[in-house]
Amino acid sequence: MAQVILENIYKSYTPSITQTKSKAETQNLVTPESVLRRINLTVNDGEFMVLVGASGCGKSTLLRLIAGLETLTAGNISIGEKLVNNLPPKERDIAMVFQSYALYPHMRVYDNIAFGLRRSQSLDTLALASKPDGLPPQLENFLVEISRRFPRGFRYISPREKIIAKKVLQVAEMLQIEGLLNRFPKQLSGGQKQRVALGRAIARDAQVFLMDEPLSNLDAKLRAETRTQIVKLQRQLGTTTIYVTHDQTEAMTMGDRIAVMNQGQIQQVDTPLAIYNHPANIFVAQFIGSPPMNLIPVQVKLPLSIGNNQFRITLAEEWEAVLSEYSNRSLVMGLRPEHLTLGLPATKNFCGIVETVEALGNDTYVSVKIQGLEPPNLIMQVRVAPDKSVKVGEEVWLSSTIDKIHLFDRDTGLALRVEGRG
Numbered sequence: 209m210a211q212v213i214l215e216n217i218y219k220s221y222t223p224s225i226t227q228t229k230s231k232a233e234t235q236n237l238v239t240p241e242s243v244l245r246r247i248n249l250t251v252n253d254g255e256f257m258v259l260v261g262a263s264g265c266g267k268s269t270l271l272r273l274i275a276g277l278e279t280l281t282a283g284n285i286s287i288g289e290k291l292v293n294n295l296p297p298k299e300r301d302i303a304m305v306f307q308s309y310a311l312y313p314h315m316r317v318y319d320n321i322a323f324g325l326r327r328s329q330s331l332d333t334l335a336l337a338s339k340p341d342g343l344p345p346q347l348e349n350f351l352v353e354i355s356r357r358f359p360r361g362f363r364y365i366s367p368r369e370k371i372i373a374k375k376v377l378q379v380a381e382m383l384q385i386e387g388l389l390n391r392f393p394k395q396l397s398g399g400q401k402q403r404v405a406l407g408r409a410i411a412r413d414a415q416v417f418l419m420d421e422p423l424s425n426l427d428a429k430l431r432a433e434t435r436t437q438i439v440k441l442q443r444q445l446g447t448t449t450i451y452v453t454h455d456q457t458e459a460m461t462m463g464d465r466i467a468v469m470n471q472g473q474i475q476q477v478d479t480p481l482a483i484y485n486h487p488a489n490i491f492v493a494q495f496i497g498s499p500p501m502n503l504i505p506v507q508v509k510l511p512l513s514i515g516n517n518q519f520r521i522t523l524a525e526e527w528e529a530v531l532s533e534y535s536n537r538s539l540v541m542g543l544r545p546e547h548l549t550l551g552l553p554a555t556k557n558f559c560g561i562v563e564t565v566e567a568l569g570n571d572t573y574v575s576v577k578i579q580g581l582e583p584p585n586l587i588m589q590v591r592v593a594p595d596k597s598v599k600v601g602e603e604v605w606l607s608s609t610i611d612k613i614h615l616f617d618r619d620t621g622l623a624l625r626v627e628g629r630g
């Protein structure tokens with residue numbers, strides 16, 4: 209187990225010259241494309257860190273850099289207090305699940321999972337010390353079956369292999385692929401391959417697990433189950449884990465902490481709830497939370513009033529100091545759909561017309577076209593209780609309690625923070 213420290217990581221790719229047409233174009237292309245810029249992140253020993261961000265923001269690149277599969281343009285990577293910048297992947301003691309499974313096509317599922325284990329030296333010590341009994345009958349049969357691949361007289365199964373087999377079965381059961389151990393990767397569905405790849409990484413005793421969207425091909429039910437299993441297993445093993453996803457539900461439910469990425473930079477690192485309650489900027493505010501946070505431009509009137517031509521809200525006194533710098537300027541107000549209520553007309557409210565109603569069963573999402581606001585046609589999403597009757601075309605009033613309001617600087621996108629609030 210180990211801490212992973214990323215310091216001022218930069219990564220650029222030089223565009224391929226073969227794609228260019230003329231000399232002039234070639235010269236224009238000498239500036240390399242920056243994929244990662246100034247990444248600083250410390251993943252603590254035993255921590256489950258989730259990297260979340262939109263497609264193309266550099267998540268896989270960062271993971272591949274940590275694994276040693278790409279070279280750094282600048283910066284330092286340490287694993288367990290050891291600088292690993294120049295170490296080849298196999299000396300970094302990491303186990304990685306790739307976004308594109310990368311299974312060994314000529315090996316059965318069993319051997320794919322056992323692959324990393326076979327190379328582990330700690331197994332020899334275990335094998336010498338242990339009594340190789342107590343294999344479940346299913347596995348005993350399986351071992352007999354695989355030993356048939358060898359000529360008679362060579363079908364002896366070593367104590368070491370029995371330990372490997374036990375571990376493989378344990379992992380396979382956890383991932384519900386125990387019935388597939390004797391198949392080749394080409395005989396599996398995408399979701400099954402993904403679970404084998406996950407099993408191969410988990411079965412190894414690595415210092416660090418790196419997982420690149422390992423659940424993206426699973427159906428919703430299996431995805432939720434496997435998510436819980438991975439978290440449970442990670443807690444048991446205590447292995448430092450960096451998990452990449454673009455799914456914010458996965459990020460919120462799995463991570464001890466989340467690092468939100470955008471365009472090659474980390475926007476915020478914190479616990480899931482801290483990120484949800486106090487997003488550092490507009491990007492994070494919109495990325496975490498579903499449906500995303502509603503954003504409304506407002507003007508500031510000191511000491512404590514914000515609003516526009518349709519409504520005006522007086523904020524709590526704690527905002528006074530921070531608002532004083534924004535006299536007569538614009539800010540962006542953020543309100544989450546779950547913090548808005550449909551209510552009776554009042555001056556604090558927005559008035560609008562219901563555009564769509566999506567009933568999901570446990571929740572209903574209503575989108576409301578706000579009237580008389582800039583930009584025109586501003587649509588706000590509201591989450592309402594499923595028993596609430598709302599009809600398309602109806603006029604409704606939206607309100608929110610003032611303690612759920614987020615404010616952002618319109619130019620920098622950064623959140624305004626009230627001193628002393630968590």
Ligand SMILES: Nc1ncnc2c1ncn2[C@@H]1O[C@H](COP(=O)(O)OP(=O)(O)OP(=O)(O)O)[C@@H](O)[C@H]1O
Pocket residue numbers: 221243261262263264265266267268269270307454
């Ligand atoms: N070998 C390469 N050469 C040039 N550009 C690359 C290379 N590999 C990745 N990129 C670019 O780097 C950026 C980040 O890619 P990366 O694969 O890290 O994204 P990602 O966040 O994992 O996205 P996704 O969620 O779609 O997997 C992309 O714009 C991609 O086009």
Ligand SMILES: [Mg+2]
Pocket residue numbers: 267268269307420
């Ligand atoms: Mg990726």
